[in-house]
Amino acid sequence: MNESQVVVNQAIADLQREEGALLPILHEVQDRLGYVPKDSVPVIAKALSLSRAEVHGVVTFYHHFRQQPAGRRVVQVCRAEACQAVGADALVEHAKQSLGVDFHGTTEDGAVTLEAVFCLGNCACGPSIMIGDDLHGRVTPERFDALVKAARK
């Protein structure tokens, strides 16, 4: 049994008795592995008496769940209205340029994955980004570069 199978089985064992256990299990798997591996879908489906299609449908419905590993750090840039009002569009362009990737893309060195996010609840201090679980406000292009540089370490 490889490491990811151990994680999946553990998540199932810990959470399958919860009501509506599917999302908690998927979160646990992604929190530990960084994504929801394709081969975990039938295992989770069987444990919860669901079809593989149902589990696959849930994984693909939600933006948060990913089916492939991300880079070492996920950088989310807010695209919502409040951040747009203070220059988020320019920050998005800068992010794409400086990382050399589009949204959902990962830099060649595997360090950073760029994602769009719609609102981080920091709307009085935009533009906002989130690196991993760390929120940053009033992010200028220069500050973006500094934060990403620090995150790459």
Next chain:
Amino acid sequence: MSVTVFVPRDSSAISLGADTVAREIASQAIRNGCAVRLVRNGSRGLAWLEPMVEVQTPEGRIAYGPVTPADVASLFDAEFLHGAPHRLRLGKPEDHPYLAKQERLTFARVGVIDPLSIDDYRAYGGFVGLEKAIHRGGAEIVKAVTDSGLRGRGGAAFPAGIKWNTVLNTPADLKYIVCNADEGDSGTFSDRMLMEGDPFMLIEGMAIAAHAVGARKGYIYVRSEYPYAEATLREAIRIATAAGFLDHFELGVRRGAGAYICGEETALLESLEGKRGIVRFKPPVPAIVGLFGKPTVVNNVITFAAIPTILAEGAEYYKNYGMGRSRGTLPFQLAGNIKHGGLVEKAFGVTLRELLYDYGGGSRSGRPIRAVQVGGPLGAYLPESQFDTPLDYESFAAIGAMVGHGGIVAFDDTVDMAKMARYAMEFCAIESCGKCTPCRIGSTRGVEVIDKIIAGRDAEGGPQVNDREKNLALLRDLNETMLAGSLCAMGGMTPFPVMSALKHFEKDFTHA
């Protein structure tokens, strides 16, 4: 004798360096040989002054802000621990003009107490509402909630008492209390601030609801974009359980997964059940057939958080705030291009202009404010001619707008309103659950037709004028279809920002 220093743990403050400031204060205290007790409080909601550090002095709390890590040494040199003068000194927070005129019922403790101290919570009037509720029957509590005039603070503004009454009077072996903490609207952060700054108030409100309708289980559905709020809630529930406040009510936290539609109550219930967040047909309403088919109270964070005050102070007290059929207070959130962004809790009836200028201080860029979107991505864009509209559910509905969750997003005169209209459609296309055609297909067609209008606008010599007229007619037609034919507010209200942009800012659609 140690001095208490408050540094916010609110994620907005952390996004501006509060954690580093807290660490710096701790290490400078050691260096200066001062005994400091560090408390990580919530945010007072003066976002432009964050991180706002407060010091407990014999004269009361004195605030300093915005404090950067580099300022900490000079604060110690200036003896800020005694409330001494410094260029960042703001005086007493409660005297600050931004806070002095607010009516903080729901946010009374936020920024004041340690969010995870149950002793602090009790010392500031916590659990009084729950203790009063325990000695009353369900019908009596529901009557108080009904009499208070409280309406759903998530945005739909449905009378909370009526919802609770339905759940109370629906017999079932099991009932649920569900808190909608999927605060997805851009420009809104009051749910987040409350969960991070006074989580026991939400827990108390939900416990009162459980007692009132006879529910034994509850869930708080928090969006995945709020990791700090989620962690704070989990800890608060653990503490409240250990202290015996949740003996008859099992409360859990569930994390969303980045779907805006899960803020719609029936999609949220589907998601809680472990399914795709697809909107359900109504009726039956969730109050009768809700989570796992059981009668369920689904309310927003701020709705539940208003409950302890109503029980503690009485329905009349709450009802005395507000105007018309909008009773009580709403924590308005000033966001976007605004100089003094933050949280302003006021009774209904305050005007947009007061909030934007008296509190907000105008735009952050210093340019004129040209458009304001109220109520999230499905809210209308208002031009300056409408800034004197009082913030009241009915007054806003009368001008084709909505108060919603109280988010106010300001844009200066550099905004391109055709682009914003396009974005509204694009957002709907990305976030539509896909169940109904007007929303699923209409939003994508909306982006396409606005693109054609913009292309005509931006083209040298442009296409034929009648083409543009045709496309504008098509857009209006499409909006009507979405408005009338969508299953929920996602497709049904996306036309509001689009049509208001077209109505009030038409020149952006005709000239680049």
